[in-house]
Amino acid sequence: MTKIYICGAVALLCAMAANAGTNNEINTVTSTGRQVSVTAVNPYIIKVSNHARESKSNESAAVNIHTPLITAQTTTAGRTRVLATSGGITAMLDTVNGSIVIDGGVPRVIGDNGMRRDSLNRKWVSVATMSNGAFYGAGERGYKLNLQGDTLIMYNKQNYGYTAGENRIKQMNICMPFVISDQGYGIFFDDYAAAWLAVENGTLTYSTEGKEDIDYYYINGNGSIANVVEQWTALVGRQQLPPVWALGYITSKYGYKTEAETRSVIDSLKRGGYPLDGVVLDLYWYGKEEDMGRLAWDADQWPDHKGMLRDFKKCGVNTVIISQPYILSNGRGADNFNYLSNHGMLAKDSLGGIHPVTIWVGQGGMLDVANPDTKAWLRDRYSALTDEGVTGWWGDLGEPEVHPEGAIHANGKTAREYHNQYGNDWSEIIFNLFQDKYPDTRLMTMMRGGTAGLQRYNVFPWSTDVSRSWGGLKPQVNIMLNSGMSGLGYMSHDVGGFAVDSANPVDPELYVRWLQLGTFSPVLRTHSTVDAEPYHYPQQEKILKSLIDERYKWLPYNYTLAYENAAKGWPLVRPLNFHGGNVTQDNADEYLWGHDLLVAPVLEQGADKRVVVMPEGSWVDYLNPSGKIYTTGDSVTYQAPLDVLPRFVRLGAFIVQADNKMENTGDFTASQYHIYYYPKTGYETSGMIYEDDHANPKALEQNQYAIMTLNGIDNNGKTEITATMQGNYPGMPDSRNLTFTVYRVNNKPGSVVINGKKLSARKWDYNAGTGSLSFSTNWQSSKPMHITVE
Template sequence: MTKNLTLLLSLFLCLTGLNSKAQDFQKTPQGIKANVGSVNVEIQFYNPQTIRIIKTPTGVSLKKESLSVIAKPENTELDVTSSGHLISITSSKIKVSLNDETGKVAFYTLDNKPLLNEKDYGVQFTPTDDAGEQTYIVRQAFRLGENEPIFGMGQFQKGKMEQNNQKLFLRQANLETVIPFFQSIKGYGVFWDNYSPSYFTNNPQETSFESEVGNCADYYFMYGGNADGVIAQMRHLTGQAPMFPYWTYGYWQSKERYKSQNELVGVVKKYREIGVPLDGIIQDWQYWGDNAHWNAMEFLNPEFPDPKKMIDDIHNLNAHVIISCWASFGPKTKQYEILNQKGMLMDFKTWPPFAENTWPPKPDAKPSGVKVYDPYNPEARDIYWKYMNQGIFSLGMDGWWLDSSEPDHLDIQDKDFDNITYLGPFRKVRNAFPLEHVGGVYTHQRESDSSKRVFILTRSAFAGQQRYGANSWSGDVVASWEHLKDQIPAGLNFSLSGIPYWNCDLGGFFLWNFHGGIENKAYRELYVRWLEFGTFIPMMRSHGTDSPREIYQFGQKGDWAYDAIDKFINLRYRLLPYTYSTSWDVTANSGSMMRALMMDFPNDKKAINLNNEYLFGKSILVCPVTDPLYVQKKDSSMVEDFSTVKTQKVYLPEGTNWTDFWTGQQIQGGQTVEKEVPIDIIPLYVKAGSILPMGPLVQFADEKIDPIEIRIYPGNDGDFTLYNDEHDNYDYEKGAYATIHFHWDDAAKKLTIDDRKGEFPGMLKKQKFQIVLVSEKQGTGLGVTAKPSKTINYSAKKISLKLK
């Protein structure tokens, strides 16, 4: 062993606190500070349920301002006691102890039930060099309960619901979204507040975070009692999610790419001509022209001669448009010139790698020269918005597609992370790139114009990004049945990480497995099933390359693929009152739109780890079809066969009854059923006691919102709050909105509609409700009820009615 290695090992052991002697502690307004061997430990209560644990090597001054956490510590009444080597701090909700000999921190309920323990001597600081800065590799280890399920960690497309028994490399990538946060079935969560590439490990011996760079171990423990409570604490820490515009919950059409403004507008016109609802259209890249002008935020492509007219034409068709912008710039753009002069560009290989747009590249292809900007720099974010506003937003653009927001990092070299950003070496802040980038656009647009809600579609996220009006998609997935299956637990774990808005490319981005694209019948079946799943996620958006995806590309009325797509797009629109009210629950109550079954059925062991079912909102159980059933390979061709209706197994969680959405049949929970799934049906079940509002059939979201069909699913008492506002500004933050609370008394078969609370400009003074008590004869499927149980003209005053 060399002398230097011996010294390094000695320092390592010293910093881990091994064989160290206990020291005194001191009380602070938020908790305590103590020194354990060569480690300073601080326990800070942010509120009675959320505690920050900070550990630093003795002698290291801590200067850290969190990029994710925006909450400040509240005044919390605490009881601090000590006995032997244990120091205990108790709030009105939770108890924390510190062993001042081993450094172990442990968390308990007030009745002393263990929640989470650190391992003895569980923190480690290993000296390292980060682009000339002396810092540490930081590791913190915990010991979970035996067979304790945990969830979250962002989006990793491995098909797993529980995040146990695996090692994850935490560095943002196209298909992987890093959020270093997990929550337990016990009702607590842990957020590791570090932005450098890290490892998360869970096995029977330990659960740990290990980060490449950090001058402290810094994590937040939050106790919510259940998954909703944990998410509420995480949002309290990192920010609440604002409302999206109403129209964003309609149907979106996109592809890679519309090559002219005539083609873009023509798609919207075609949807209006054929009578299929549409609200959003997306313009992908290259409207700026060649790669030297990459992301110029100008319409330099001659196929887009009048972008203002293009946007106006779309608006006149009662639709909306968003456009692709990137976190990088070509060498001939105005942005590149000024950012380069100011030293605000990073030097690593990003997309596009070559100057020409041809793919695959020519043997003599020259580098593109495109470089990523430094979003950690507030001045760079100002510059980014200046050109985005001048060149695009001022024309009337409705939102943003911030592509490659992780960003693309090709041919990764360790030296790439030595780039110096505004906040220090890139390695130190790598994973927070999407948070800073998306946050810059959101903040600037809100400062510029509050009459239009910010809507950002983006490919990556980090903890806290929900506060910036962003909906993240799962990346450039390859079309396959396996990847469709993977989307379900990927989206659910993303939501369980505290960020409620997620979506994916319906049909898969690349069609490498399906020669012929949509002409391939096997792909048509996959696309239909993927779109059916997409009806029940926060954003219903068709997108991909290699083949067009517009509904009319799949034939016409009477063709099985066309009819199924049409049916589910219309179902999406009928559900708008339910979906928009659920989005209000997200904003007002830290709710979740996609709900893993462990959220509502934590005591049902069969439900906890199911990776193919979930709740959309709190009422609708969704079980997407993720296997080919009707198109099979025969000889050398694909053959469709609909002569026999196939079935799919569905587990209905225990503790409640369920009603088949399509048939009205009531079924007891706690059992697996076989559901018939013709090509235009996926298993949908509504929880007993649910009150489900369904809007009229429309061609676009704001065409009309009246009458609303109120479906009552008997079998239990139930409540629902119907929400409405102006649909596209921030006046709701000032109280300009209205809610109507519905209560169903199942024993008395009585529905009570309370007084309407609140008001807003343009609100309907009277509203028609068609009340339906769902049975096998009435209130099923997509159709508008011909004969409701009762029809009332509601004028904002409380009313009760009996139903038979």
């Protein structure tokens, strides 16, 4: 089928008539009476609608661009209408049978034969692709990275205690009907209902239990996965800048049961010298398990919760508390259950009564977050608790974990139709609260359920109740990568593992290796039922403390990744081919942390080495940067004893790190950096660092930020570095104390010159053993700085 489409398209383009025009849409009514339209959403995105004539177009809950922003070129040649965008897309519509070819440049070509069918109580659509390569994304998928050859269930599902290799983690907590081809294009089927997506033999077949015909979107990345993700998140929404504390270390447990226990944990971490930015309180803050839905502090166990929240905040610790989608009738949430039930604010059955829900701790009802009254009731409670000092929110069980199929919601949707959307609508309640009442506060909401567009509500998802075992550790890279390419740039995991392996409840080696992965994950949050905190492992204390210190040292780099996520939708964790190249992975056990760092965690028990495959480019060992250069596709057996996390730096990179010891991210300052330069001989390269006041949620929209750009070139023993600063923000320092370390300096230089002034030899240090040169300077950043080493 694809070959026929492509040949026909080429012939058409060679013989098009000259009756061209400008419009953003081509459409037709086919010989069978179907209404077909192809719309240019922006230069890189095409929307395809194919509906029965009597049906109405489905209003999208996912798409964030509601009004087409561009004008495309349109042409008619015989029975074919053509739409072409400036972003390299040509779409050809057969006005008789409704078939479509969308060409984003070979091999980014798809064909749609125009046929739609209803069978097995589902609506179906298929598109043929030109290649049989890899497909990624589809939300949270842990069983492998490349989804080719699989049928993906689109119905959010919890998998308690999962491990690598289990078939059940094909279907996880956040499902999205969106996939990215390794050829650099994406397809989104605009549907939230229970559905299936078959990715087989170059064909994508989507079938849904939803009532409406399916629209889909073609996203052209012109061969780049990074470009696809940028356009995908432009379509469905991006996350705002995070609260900077969310990038620090957060402690969590199921659960801290009392105020006294929680204070003791914070004190122990601080006495132990661990930096700390947050604490997460599980369900015991409101009492016992059966009190779910109470949404009020248990005064017996938390006698001075307001004072506790104030005290934590004073020492830089932010408090996140849990809530769930259920209101139980068998505990101290019964008053809320009765009120919500009497006012029709819980999910109903087919007769209009409250649909009962049974979960592991009792019975009750399910909050109907499609109901405006329920939203208002929840918002009031979240607002009151936030006013008391709660800093962030944790939405648990939000797949929803238990969602009776007979339930009907206020929007008229059944559980099968609304299930995936539930987490988005729940997250939106908290997001809108902060937008309206706390517009100057950045939001962190932990949420484990939802679907396409979830990230626009400032959600920090995690991979839920993973097994506390080596089998639980292994799929986390796959999960972060597929989720990240789906728009969830902050997908992370319970560091250390959650669901305890009864045969081996405490494994110090596993904890160290998991914390190594967590240090270079979007959120570093330890969580378990036993021994969650690092001080429980005194023999490994030096390693663990150095890892958490490392997290803070990388804050300037990591905060710049947060900027890239907010500005472009790029995830912090990226596949090896994200920025180009042909090094692909079917199963991922290494990844790019931003553009310039390759992280290869050790995931096997007892391993003291591992094989690392190099992405596109030239790379050096982070721990020995003046050593051997590795290039695209090189396979390296790397020695990795327990205290070593294998990492490689891209040649040409500038890695900017904090140059001060921190107790929390409140100590993170733009006035003091250590800049490491890894020159690539003969090439001019650049890097950048993003800065703002760490507080304004709308810093980007209001242009209250600054970008430091670093350019470098190394030629014939002469190294030049230029630094410039553009932009401004409240509290921006006038000057910066900068320490530079330049690697791969083969001989002791004769001079170091900064803005025409030669540094005294006593003010720089050359280390022949590491091939590095270090020096410090104070930079008045209103003017460019030029450094010459030769």
